[in-house]
Amino acid sequence: MPPPLFFLLVSYLRMQRRSNANELLGQSPRGLPPGEDFSSFFSMKRYPAFDPAEYLNWTADPELVEAFSAKIAADPERQAIVDALDDEGLLSLYRDLLRTRLHDIGLKRWVRTGVISKAWLGTGEEAVTVGSVRALDTERDIVSPMIRNAGALHMMGMSLADLFRGYLATSDSPSKGRDLHIGDMAKGIIQPISHMGTSVTIVAGIALAFRNRGEDRVALTWVGDGATKTAACHEGLNLAAVQDLPVIFVIQNNQVALGTPATQHGAGDLHAWPAMYGIHHWICDGNNVLDVYAATHLAAARCRAGLGPAAIVADTFRMGGHATHDEREARQTFQSELFEEWGRRDPIGLFEAYLMGRGIETPVLEEIEAEATAEMDQAAAEALESRDRIPPPEQALYEGFSAGGVLHGLEVRPI
Ligand SMILES: Cc1ncc(C[n+]2csc(CCOP(=O)(O)OP(=O)(O)O)c2C)c(N)n1
Numbered sequence: 001m002p003p004p005l006f007f008l009l010v011s012y013l014r015m016q017r018r019s020n021a022n023e024l025l026g027q028s029p030r031g032l033p034p035g036e037d038f039s040s041f042f043s044m045k046r047y048p049a050f051d052p053a054e055y056l057n058w059t060a061d062p063e064l065v066e067a068f069s070a071k072i073a074a075d076p077e078r079q080a081i082v083d084a085l086d087d088e089g090l091l092s093l094y095r096d097l098l099r100t101r102l103h104d105i106g107l108k109r110w111v112r113t114g115v116i117s118k119a120w121l122g123t124g125e126e127a128v129t130v131g132s133v134r135a136l137d138t139e140r141d142i143v144s145p146m147i148r149n150a151g152a153l154h155m156m157g158m159s160l161a162d163l164f165r166g167y168l169a170t171s172d173s174p175s176k177g178r179d180l181h182i183g184d185m186a187k188g189i190i191q192p193i194s195h196m197g198t199s200v201t202i203v204a205g206i207a208l209a210f211r212n213r214g215e216d217r218v219a220l221t222w223v224g225d226g227a228t229k230t231a232a233c234h235e236g237l238n239l240a241a242v243q244d245l246p247v248i249f250v251i252q253n254n255q256v257a258l259g260t261p262a263t264q265h266g267a268g269d270l271h272a273w274p275a276m277y278g279i280h281h282w283i284c285d286g287n288n289v290l291d292v293y294a295a296t297h298l299a300a301a302r303c304r305a306g307l308g309p310a311a312i313v314a315d316t317f318r319m320g321g322h323a324t325h326d327e328r329e330a331r332q333t334f335q336s337e338l339f340e341e342w343g344r345r346d347p348i349g350l351f352e353a354y355l356m357g358r359g360i361e362t363p364v365l366e367e368i369e370a371e372a373t374a375e376m377d378q379a380a381a382e383a384l385e386s387r388d389r390i391p392p393p394e395q396a397l398y399e400g401f402s403a404g405g406v407l408h409g410l411e412v413r414p415i
Pocket residue numbers: 146148194195196197223224225226227228230254256257258318322
């Protein structure tokens with residue numbers, strides 16, 4: 001079938017599906033009736049060229065939808081925090097989940113069309129980032145994201161165009177072309193470096209400064225399951241615990257470190273990890289944005305009360321490769337059943353089903369999706385306008401780093 005005809009057919013089927021959802025909602029505007037056919041409800045547009053195969057014909061599994069609410073209800077403290085969210089609060093989580101997913105789609109599109117050679121994505125793990133940042137006070141708290149937490153950047157206030165420019169290494173990109181790891185101290189975002197686990201010691205140090213200065217602020221970082229095995233992670237966790245520092249560690253257990261499954265890089269149980277350091281913690285469903293949000297909310301309150309650090313272990317799954325270059329290898333690393341299982345737990349699809357259960361109607365979600373898609377397309381186009389603004393090599397030195405000096409070593413191995 002010629003491609004235009006195929007896309008017409010897909011759009012027609014999607015329209016049909018959405019109008020079915022409207023009809024059903026018309027009959028039952030508040031809450032999902034028992035035994036409802038969830039396949040008829042709203043689901044964001046899926047992108048056959050970019051989405052993991054498991055997301056393409058995504059429909060909500062009723063058992064998982066039930067488990068989504070049950071997970072929160074199992075802890076009255078988390079339930080109380082979720083109950084305090086109004087529709088706008090819920091929809092802002094939805095908007096950020098979509099933006100985060102669409103940023104990945106935009107980057108994948110750039111890889112496929114040769115704009116960039118590779119990208120590091122967080123597809124399937126969006127709820128870990130979005131839920132935790134939403135629980136912070138973005139005006140005063142600080143975050144230290146991993147490259148897989150790109151969603152945190154725009155939630156903390158960086159422009160979406162800057163997120164894309166970071167990948168182009170242009171002179172007007174956040175690092176002025178020096179590095180694709182991006183951050184902005186003025187917005188409370190520590191720019192990451194490649195070395196896994198280092199953010200743990202950095203946020204512990206920042207939290208020590210907050211405490212010593214008597215500032216009511218919290219520092220948060222995400223730590224991969226693989227990064228928990230580094231010396232830096234151990235040192236940072238221990239310092240934070242022994243000094244009662246206002247810092248939150250979100251252990252993002254996506255069950256893999258590069259090409260090594262978690263079962264091969266650690267023998268113990270990650271859920272027991274924080275207790276080993278004497279750190280108060282919560283175990284979360286990392287594909288449940290409300291669970292992560294509620295746990296981080298409790299964690300931040302604990303830090304602000306001067307009760308010391310907190311950790312969240314969020315179980316999730318990387319629905320792609322370490323980056324776009326090794327997606328095929330990632331598929332060979334795990335049984336396909338694991339991708340299928342976590343595919344059914346798409347954090348966006350499950351949250352959409354939850355929102356509809358709370359009575360939020362299809363046109364509201366459609367409008368947010370349309371806005372987020374337009375925003376992302378415009379940000380990518382805006383960034384592309386800078387594509388030729390490549391900095392001269394001397395500008396790419398780390399001037400300003402270390403009180404005006406340049407990075408040691410560059411003089412002996414100049415670029
Ligand atoms: C100290 C250090 N060792 C090795 C690497 C190479 N490396 C980059 S990412 C990565 C895996 C990280 O896994 P994890 O911490 O689970 O994070 P994820 O990529 O799964 O989000 C490794 C080993 C590195 N960047 N830094």
